């Protein structure tokens with residue numbers, strides 16, 4: 530294949546643009562800012578779970594407190610009724626004695642319930658404090674995630690700018706370069722190589738390997754408009770006189 534030496538040199542500009550686009554794409558895939566977002570998402574999920582656990586613990590204790598309140602209220606109602614029966618003097622001596630026994634047993638029962646009530650209320654208070662802490666941790670995790678997303682989106686925006694700008698340069702270069710040269714270059718790139726590299730000294734700019742003397746002689750001896758390739762990586766080797 531033949532191509533004007535100036536077109537071959539412009540091909541190096543295309544290779545440079547493509548190298549920058551590859552770097553941008555690689556950067557997009559391996560952003561530490563993205564890893565930070567994922568970490569913040571994990572932290573937020575864990576904080577959400579902790580809030581649910583704390584809420585469940587508190588509502589269980591709320592239910593226990595309400596149940597004890599009802600039980601204490603029932604005992605009090607019974608005590609009031611017994612005291613009224615005793616007070617209005619309409620009961621027999623036997624009934625009065627039974628009522629007094631019952632009142633004594635109700636009082637013991639109430640004492641037990643009230644002690645239990647105190648203990649459960651202490652646990653309820655601790656659960657309330659815990660829920661408050663977990664809620665605060667959850668709020669902090671949400672803020673941290675929002676910050677991480679903002680930082681990542683900022684970096685992605687910078688990458689977008691690079692990609693748009695280099696993409697425009699690429700389009701312009703493709704319009705001015707000979708079609709067959711571009712087709713060869715694209716085919717070589719599709720195989721995973723750089724496509725084209727500058728000959729610097731005895732080194733191929735695409736694979737960075739040094740050429741042996743006979744290969745170098747052959748390349749240097751070729752006509753300036755010959756499109757020559759690196760024996761090692763297959764890339765188009767562009768001679769710029771460096």
Ligand SMILES: [Zn+2]
Nearest residue numbers: 733736759762
């Ligand atoms: Zn090479």
